[in-house]
Amino acid sequence: MKLTDSAIRAAKPKEKQYKLTDGNGLTLLIYPDGSKHWRYRYLFNEKESMLSLGKYPETTLAQARSIHDGYKAILKQGINPSTHRKEEKRKAIVSVENSFEAVARTWWMHWKHAKTERHVAYTLRRMEADIFPFIGAKPVNTLTAMHFIELVYKVQSRGALDIAKRVLTMCGQVMRYAVQHGLSERNPAADIKPADILKKRKKVNHKRIPESELPDLLQKINQYDGQPLTRLALQLMTLTFIRTSELIGGRWEEISFDNAEWRIPPERMKMRSQHIVPLSDQAITVLREIKALNSDPVLLFPSERRNGKTMSNNTIIYALYRIGYKGRMTGHGFRGLASTVLHEKNFDHKWIELQLAHAERDEVSAAYNHALYLEQRRKMMQWWGEYIEMKGI
Numbered sequence: 001m002k003l004t005d006s007a008i009r010a011a012k013p014k015e016k017q018y019k020l021t022d023g024n025g026l027t028l029l030i031y032p033d034g035s036k037h038w039r040y041r042y043l044f045n046e047k048e049s050m051l052s053l054g055k056y057p058e059t060t061l062a063q064a065r066s067i068h069d070g071y072k073a074i075l076k077q078g079i080n081p082s083t084h085r086k087e088e089k090r091k092a093i094v095s096v097e098n099s100f101e102a103v104a105r106t107w108w109m110h111w112k113h114a115k116t117e118r119h120v121a122y123t124l125r126r127m128e129a130d131i132f133p134f135i136g137a138k139p140v141n142t143l144t145a146m147h148f149i150e151l152v153y154k155v156q157s158r159g160a161l162d163i164a165k166r167v168l169t170m171c172g173q174v175m176r177y178a179v180q181h182g183l184s185e186r187n188p189a190a191d192i193k194p195a196d197i198l199k200k201r202k203k204v205n206h207k208r209i210p211e212s213e214l215p216d217l218l219q220k221i222n223q224y225d226g227q228p229l230t231r232l233a234l235q236l237m238t239l240t241f242i243r244t245s246e247l248i249g250g251r252w253e254e255i256s257f258d259n260a261e262w263r264i265p266p267e268r269m270k271m272r273s274q275h276i277v278p279l280s281d282q283a284i285t286v287l288r289e290i291k292a293l294n295s296d297p298v299l300l301f302p303s304e305r306r307n308g309k310t311m312s313n314n315t316i317i318y319a320l321y322r323i324g325y326k327g328r329m330t331g332h333g334f335r336g337l338a339s340t341v342l343h344e345k346n347f348d349h350k351w352i353e354l355q356l357a358h359a360e361r362d363e364v365s366a367a368y369n370h371a372l373y374l375e376q377r378r379k380m381m382q383w384w385g386e387y388i389e390m391k392g393i
Contacts, residue, residue, distance in 0.1 A: 003020055003022045003028065004061075008020065008028060012034075013030055016032065017029055017030060022068075024068070026039075028056060037056070038052070044080045044082075099139055107174045116272075126163065126166060130163065131151065135147055141185065143175070143188060148171050148188065148192055149192060152198065165198065208336045208337050209325070209333070211340065211344075214391050214392075218238070221238070224319060237316070239385055240279070247316075247331075260280075260281075260284060260378075281385060282385035282388060287300075313331070348373070351377050
């Protein structure tokens with residue numbers, strides 16, 4: 001006789017466990033503690049086996065019958081339901097462990113060494129925001145080129161072209177890692193060229209003044225009526241033309257007054273290689289002024305409001321706004337201006353590129369390329385210091 005919900009609810013515990021039968025091997029065991037458990041008893045290769053199908057009432061009578069019907073169908077195919085369930089569990093575990101997110105996080109842990117803390121954190125945030133919500137749960141060996149194309153289109157649709165390119169690059173790195181570790185047969189992201197699917201963006205040069213306006217800019221920097229340390233930061237940027245982030249993150253331990261050098265460590269450089277900035281006499285003078293004004297034993301440009309933090313990027317750009325150069329000059333503009341002038345004065349292109357820290361470096365050459373043409377660059381930077389002094393710093 002088939003079970004009913006009312007009969008199941010009315011079933012009371014006894015001193016020993018007993019069972020109620022629904023037919024075709026589906027039973028409900030009633031334990032002395034009052035708990036009720038579904039079981040499926042069946043024969044496979046003339047041997048009796050049993051599967052647990054859940055607990056009542058969490059698993060209802062209708063649900064138990066549906067699960068039971070599924071396992072009966074499997075049994076009719078000559079497959080042991082118990083073996084089938086174990087295999088499904090195994091596949092589920094493998095699917096989770098080999099999901100794109102799981103593999104990506106493993107890749108990230110491997111990749112992050114020798115990268116800057118900021119770059120490492122940014123990469124993880126980007127994956128969590130733009131990749132994992134869409135393909136994170138998918139096993140890496142099921143992903144196709146179209147998955148990545150659709151993902152990139154989603155990012156591009158909000159106008160974030162640069163981020164879309166980075167997302168595709170990250171996906172390619174994760175899939176390459178998956179292939180190398182036997183988790184996927186191939187890397188479908190490698191089939192996609194950004195230029196084939198992303199909109200083209202016209203390259204925009206950083207705003208900068210022409211050389212003819214340099215004396216006026218230097219005069220206004222000298223007359224800057226804001227914080228003295230900000231004025232000195234602008235002067236040092238003019239003389240060294242390093243990136244704004246490299247400037248404001250400067251530490252006294254990187255400066256050698258005796259050798260007239262500023263050695264910026266790899267973790268603070270875009271190219272992940274130590275960068276040597278030969279210091280002209282004029283740059284040394286500015287650094288001594290900073291030293292006299294700044295009591296911080298660690299940072300060249302400490303924040304006024306945040307203890308232990310550096311001056312912000314906005315301090316430089318807002319100072320340029322304040323002296324009348326909004327939309328006409330940026331911190332990066334000093335680099336472009338220096339490059340233009342030095343090229344026009346026939347300094348070797350390689351020296352200029354190395355001093356701008358533009359030169360490509362592989363892992364082998366990174367150890368010594370930072371010192372390449374150092375003596376020539378010393379002379380070039382001293383010429384630049386004298387040129388800036390003549391123009392009015």
